[in-house]
Amino acid sequence: VQIKKTNRLEESKDIFDSIVNNVIFRRVSIILFMNKTDLLADKLERRETNIKHYFPHFTGDPHSLPDVQTFLLDFFRQAKRDPRKSLFHHFTTAVDTENIKVVFNAVKDTILHRNLESLMLQ
Secondary structure (H helix, E strand, C coil): CCCCCCCHHHHHHHHHHHHHCCHHHCCCCEEEEECCHHHHHHHHHCCCCCHHHCCCCCCCCCCCHHHHHHHHHHHHHCCCCCCCCCEEEEECCCCCHHHHHHHHHHHHHHHHHHHHHHHHHC
16 A cells, blocks of 8 residues: 655645636735744754755755745745736744734735725726
8 A cells, every 4th residue: 555645835736726716716816825934944944854855846045944935935826827916925923923913914005905906997
């Protein structure tokens, strides 16, 4: 019996694909929250994992948080088929209340901006 281990990032991207490209959401902006940034940073710093083992085409420094974050963001952006569709992203740490406040305010600003933009087009 062979047990296939599923790559959770691939699985997450598949779910994201089904949402971002769903006809129901064709006229809405999408906000992608990349949570647990603190855990990712810790794993990279301790060299506990190497993203190249899972994604051989990764070309950055496998222990650099900015390089890995850029790769992950591009990885998810590839799922979006409509280039006109707005996709916003935030790297978050849910247990960091200051981070969540900043993200929450950014999301409010994004929603307000998009609503004002749509009113101007009408």
